[in-house]
Amino acid sequence: MQCENCHAELSPDVTVCPKCGTPVRPASEGEAGEGPVLQTILGFESTTDIQEQLKSMVDEYGIGLIVKRDPRFIALMRDYLPEHDRERKLLIRMIFQNVLINMLRAENETVAVQKAKNYMLEDFFLSPNAAEFVLACYTYMIGWHYESPLREKEPEEIEKEEEERKRRGPVFIDANVYAPLDAIRHRLSGNIAISEGYTKIDNFCFEGFGFLKTVKLPSTLLGIGDYAFSSCKRLRGIDIPPTVKVIGKGAFSQCTKLAVVKIPEGIHEIADNTFELCTSLEVVEIPATVSSIGSGAFQGCEMLKKLFIPESVKFIEDKAFAFCENLTIHCYKNSYVHKYCLTNDLKVETVNTGISLRSRKKSVEDDD
Numbered sequence: 001m002q003c004e005n006c007h008a009e010l011s012p013d014v015t016v017c018p019k020c021g022t023p024v025r026p027a028s029e030g031e032a033g034e035g036p037v038l039q040t041i042l043g044f045e046s047t048t049d050i051q052e053q054l055k056s057m058v059d060e061y062g063i064g065l066i067v068k069r070d071p072r073f074i075a076l077m078r079d080y081l082p083e084h085d086r087e088r089k090l091l092i093r094m095i096f097q098n099v100l101i102n103m104l105r106a107e108n109e110t111v112a113v114q115k116a117k118n119y120m121l122e123d124f125f126l127s128p129n130a131a132e133f134v135l136a137c138y139t140y141m142i143g144w145h146y147e148s149p150l151r152e153k154e155p156e157e158i159e160k161e162e163e164e165r166k167r168r169g170p171v172f173i174d175a176n177v178y179a180p181l182d183a184i185r186h187r188l189s190g191n192i193a194i195s196e197g198y199t200k201i202d203n204f205c206f207e208g209f210g211f212l213k214t215v216k217l218p219s220t221l222l223g224i225g226d227y228a229f230s231s232c233k234r235l236r237g238i239d240i241p242p243t244v245k246v247i248g249k250g251a252f253s254q255c256t257k258l259a260v261v262k263i264p265e266g267i268h269e270i271a272d273n274t275f276e277l278c279t280s281l282e283v284v285e286i287p288a289t290v291s292s293i294g295s296g297a298f299q300g301c302e303m304l305k306k307l308f309i310p311e312s313v314k315f316i317e318d319k320a321f322a323f324c325e326n327l328t329i330h331c332y333k334n335s336y337v338h339k340y341c342l343t344n345d346l347k348v349e350t351v352n353t354g355i356s357l358r359s360r361k362k363s364v365e366d367d368d
Contacts, residue, residue, distance in 0.1 A: 041151060041152070177202050183209075203226040229255060235252075237261075273299070277301075309329055311332050327347065
């Protein structure tokens with residue numbers, strides 16, 4: 001194995017080139033058979049052109065020029081993107097904030113992308129479209145496979161999806177269940193992909209699969225059963241399709257390596273013990289469709305620091321956040337969640353209604 005920048009010979013276990021300092025991305029973490037994706041992000045009509053220009057620059061000069069912020073870097077960005085002043089400045093700004101270098105240093109591409117997205121949204125307050133544009137450009141530039149949820153779809157693709165929906169008609173959650181007997185052949189696998197067509201992952205389906213690192217779920221999935229991925233000790237990240245409407249109790253409990261989870265729109269309840277003892281969990285996105293959080297849902301999530309809970313949440317059961325010593329809950333002032341935090345002596349930061357929960361401008365706290 002050689003360094004992409006200086007071509008020095010590297011041992012398999014290094015993460016940074018000892019000669020030039022360029023991050024070394026593990027070769028095994030990409031999606032097998034899937035390359036980078038040319039895509040146009042909504043609001044950034046020139047995304048594909050910029051992606052191709054950045055890839056050409058990296059192919060000619062190497063990624064080390066960018067991550068080390070070589071003095072020639074700014075000049076080359078101007079040369080390759082002369083007509084895209086706004087986009088160029090955004091990309092340069094995020095590079096100087098270490099977004100790209102942190103992505104390259106991560107052990108898993110899926111986790112790296114989700115962390116980068118949340119970093120840009122929470123710390124720099126980029127719009128979702130701007131963050132997706134940056135990710136689309138960076139992932140294409142370094143050869144990662146990433147399909148943005150905010151990409152513009154071709155008319156033919158939209159028409160095909162609509163025809164497929166009409167053909168299928170109404171689909172029920174138990175129409176095609178992926179059962180423990182289906183999963184057993186993957187007992188010793190590290191990375192698996194579940195075929196399209198399945199509508200539910202059955203209860204206890206992958207419970208205790210100690211080798212499992214990544215799972216690709218089908219776009220047809222509607223539900224994840226009770227304790228479906230419980231005690232998958234090596235599972236680092238999982239993309240839950242936007243079609244999923246139900247996540248059962250304890251579904252990801254004791255997944256001690258799980259770092260990032262995005263709960264899709266349409267989920268109404270975070271059930272009991274869903275993420276209990278996920279001791280590496282750092283980032284969770286709770287959509288505005290969620291109305292309740294069950295008992296022990298995040299109990300023992302030691303690394304969880306921020307949780308943005310929308311105004312839609314009207315009920316939180318006991319011990320939902322027990323033993324989350326580093327957690328600060330962000331919510332709206334005088335909301336049910338705010339009052340729950342005050343009653344249960346939880347650290348809380350609030351904003352006034354109408355202001356984004358991710359805003360740094362806080363309200364005067366009632367518990368000062």
